[in-house]
Amino acid sequence: MRRRVVSVSAATVLVAGALVGAAAPAQAAACRRGWECVTTYYDDSAHTNVVGGKVEFCEGGSNSWGTRTGYIEFDQYQC
Template sequence: MIRRLLLATVLALAAITTVTTGTAQARACKFGYACATIYYSDSTRTTVVGEKYEDCDGAVDMWGVRSGYLDFYESPC
């Protein structure tokens, strides 16, 4: 009984830690769309630290670093 309670507590803490410490992820660019993901240094979104562009042909161009603070834009081809 105590083992089950201890195991449940450990799993619950692990789940909470995983949810609260995970970084934001940009969603995948849909087929037939051109997409841009802009990465910022912090939540104020004033300093760009990286970008990722995906064109209609599927070519990808990236520079800088990825962060948990991002904006995602897409437009149909």
């Protein structure tokens, strides 16, 4: 009986750890005032295909499209 409880507890910890590890995509750095920032989202770590993007404009507005993933490239340009 005790062995089964330990096995179930270990399995629960492994599943919980997997869920927490995959909970949120990576976040791009915050865009600083006076800069225009472009975040590009890719479908894999090799940056094979662009699947989404976000532009934060100098005056404060932003525009985004597509899918956000954990595979990003973040560029910034001074206004």
